[in-house]
Amino acid sequence: MKKILYSIITIMLVMSVMVCGTNTTAYAATKSISVKTNKSTLYILDSANNKAKLTVTYNGKNVTKAAKYKSSNSKIAKVNKNGVVTAVRPGTVKITTKYKGKSRTTKVTIKKAKLSLNKKTIELSRGQKFTLKAFANKSGISNKNIKWTSSNSNIVSVNKNGVLTTKKNGTTTISCKTTIGKMSAKVVVKNTSASATTQENSGHTHHWVTVEDTETIPAITKHQVQCMNCGQWFDSKDDLYWHFINADGACGNYCYGAERDVVITPAKTIITGTHEECDICHARR
Known part of the structure; x- marks a missing residue:
């Protein structure tokens, strides 16, 4: 009788350990979503500062184009499918980003330009x-x-x-x-x-x-940085950073080389x- 009782207790202890171990494994596998923006304050009609770009990562991978976006008030600021927020009128909105059941909110303030x-x-x-x-x-x-x-x-x-x-x-x-x-x-x-x-x-x-x-209208230029590994040019260090994040092999190391200003529109009188x-x-x- 005692042997039977010992056997039952042993089986229960083993099952308890298995259940606890399973729960711990599931918790460790939880993935997270991260949302960053290059501007938290936008100015109406200011072409240099009336848009913001959201960058979304999921478990370390860039999923900006795959995520879904929604503005809490599209009369103040609207957001498109690529995560670009555009100022409409003064106020504050929250942009909700969703991906694979995970969500994050980003606060954006809209002001009048001078x-x-x-x-x-x-x-x-x-x-x-x-x-x-x-x-x-x-x-x-x-x-x-x-x-x-x-x-x-x-x-x-x-x-x-x-x-x-x-x-x-x-x-x-x-x-x-x-x-x-x-x-x-x-x-x-x-x-x-x-x-x-x-x-x-x-x-x-x-x-x-x-x-x-x-009247002389000055040239319009954009600043670019170069990947030292492959020689490709990028419009910002953020773009170059994601190139390193997504690249395989030699370009996986964050190391940029030369910088330059590229003329988009020449100066004219x-x-x-x-x-x-x-x-x-x-x-x-």
Whole structure:
């Protein structure tokens, strides 16, 4: 009888150890999800800072393209299937990322950018043109996101691209309206002569000629870093990092080489208008 009892107790102890061991193994196999963002604060209309990129890893593997995303309020910020968050209006949202039953939330704050114009006070001659430009922080705002108006189009008119055309002497206000606010510039038209004439002044006879106003738009470049192992170029160190993470063999070591600036759009000079100038003393009128 005692032998039977001992056998039953032994079997129960073995089963208990097996169950505990199984639970421990299942716990150790639990996988986790990690979500990182390159920007936690975005600015409306600022093309350099109005988007954020989420990077998702699952058990050490990049699964950004396979994950699912949802914004808590798409009227404040929206997110696409690639994990790119775009600012819409001021506020705070939570972006929920899901992958294989796991989820994480990322807080993103949306703010208004600082609105400015390339010039606040402008003096022009009749018939002269000038182009107004608006900026969100330091980024130029596309004219499709701006409404330009003149307080008196009989003096100065403005088109949808911010180009001013003077018509007669006087003062007017050009207004710029965007989703981040309004701003205006004062325009003064002083002269009425539109052709080359002469005038006695400062000891010599002025000879007025029409001269073009120009503006140089700087080149647009992007900075790149190179993988020292395979020579491939990447637009950021983050992209290069994931190249190392996902690469096999020699490229699996994080080691970048040269850096360079690549020209996307070359610098160019554009004509913004004209003015009258003396070709002797270079006085303007």
